[in-house]
Amino acid sequence: MSKNVLVTGGAGFIGRNMIRGMLGDGYHITSLDNFKIGGWEHIPEDIRDHVEWVQGDTRNIDLLMQVVKGKDSVIHLAAPSSFLMYEEDPVGGASVTTHGFINLLEAMRRQGLGKLVYASTSAVYEGNPVPYVESMKLSPPDLKALSKKWNEEVARQYSERYGITVIGMRPFSVYGHDEFSKGGYANVISLFVWAVLNDVIPVVWGDGRQTRDFIYVEDAGRAFQTALERDLATQEFNVGTGVETSFNEVLSLIGEELGKEIEPKFVDVPIAIYAQRLMADVSRAVEVLGFQHEVDVREGIRRVIKAARGAQSTQKWPGISSAQMYFETLPAS
Template sequence: MVADGYEITSLDNYKIGGKEFLPVDVAQQVNWVEGDSRDFGLLSELVRGKDGVIHLAAPSSFLMYEEDPIDGASVTTQGFLNVLEAMRRNDVRKLVYASTSAVYEGNPVPYVEGMTIDPPDLKALSKKWNEDAAHQYSTRYGIKAIGLRPFSVYGHDEFSKGGYANVISLFAWAAVSKTNPVVWGDGQQTRDFIYVDDAGLAFQRALEADLDTQEFNVGTGIETTFTEAIAMVEQELGVSLAPKFVDVPIAIYAHRLLADTTRAENVLGFRARTSVREGVRRVVEATKRAQRDWPELATAQMYFETLPQH
């Protein structure tokens, strides 16, 4: 968006990253503000005079909700309501926000917008509440709110996320560090892995589109098993790994994730461009470059073995 000439103000609490992880030429072109979306006064001040808002502030991993459900739900719901109310009071009419593919859990794949959803966990429930609140503010106050339901987003620069990073990153970090990856279950669970650059493009397309309030899947429409993802890492590095398979330690766990991308393609004009193979290659190459600066990468996946049984 910076490259396309946008003037951007970013509110971030820097919990798992921030401007120091961006290329310098990009970081210098963004107005960075440290703060929390639950600070309504600050949020209202920042929203004033803006053309639109992209809202991403919420715990990025379901594991965060498992660890601290009160804070997770507070950020996700109160922060979102603050965004809506700040926009209403300052006459800002365009919102693009991150929901989650987790709202579909319990339905058969592929997941299609319009399915009946009955969220089984707190993350999904909080995001479903966001969608309902967005529709209410749209009906009552005319805010056009586009909810994007990202599937399994991964990327080349997740180092600051540690154990909360996407499994592709965790697998690559382990392999580059000459450590065998840890896998919950038998490795046959699937994800619709979408590369971070493509996910970012979806948010920009949604901001620029003149559409009524609705939701879109952000995925590739392709399933990849964890075993297949590990095999891609092996091929990129020219190594043979021996994954350690452990029992799934949580009661609610998605064994398949797959997006129906028809609406996103036909209405939003968005289609993912990066294959999983190419994405894995980028993650592996970035990990090689970062290994010296992030020696803890080898142990980031320890979370998969140490999470208490729920």
């Protein structure tokens, strides 16, 4: 297959880790990003000079027409990554997610591109029992999930009407070693590690028994690349591990790795819509996509700790060491 690919949101957390793997496999990457979360200073040196970086917004159809031209396919990651971002700016979050997505599909249609792999979200399943299966009926409870579900429906329409293969990826709880650019929006694993290393008491919403299907960022990036490379029909895939881990278990693992007793601060959940359990059924990903995760939670936590310790002596540390305190500034719904 040809390897001239546009990645939107390539400077973001999943994007920059995915791009590293793709460059190693001989891809030529153009990235379109507004650098709002994944700022230039967070782009690793080993990929910085090997990608064509374009600063811009997916809501700019003229710009999309330019950057799509001559590409073979697209991986679309450009959208607010945290449900908190949609809570704080509902109009902006929904606008980027929906307007940017249909712009991209329309630009691809006009320029004759045939394949798109894009990030949906596991939040589309909320309200269903776990484990979440791709065939479940979706009734999204919040604006992020609703916007992503709309994207999935538009994707299928463009696939059926114009023959574009559109693969929707539904990531679960993605975490990893270099979430520094996300600050208080980072995954709870990173927030807990940063807090404990800074002798700050971790803040836990509820009783800590809520669970997530935590998938390491490099595994998540590999899932997107795998979907790009496989000859598949338009469909959706869970991007998870099929393993459910509670917040209390995460804190226990962090304590074991650091040799510390961790006593978190439990607070009431400050938002109205909050999932108590998240876990993927990974059967379709394994059997159809041919993807399985490689990094388990303990190993992932070790990598997060190692990266955080390396950041302690840098300018990144003061900004992230107490990033979790952002939780306590949220008004109760």
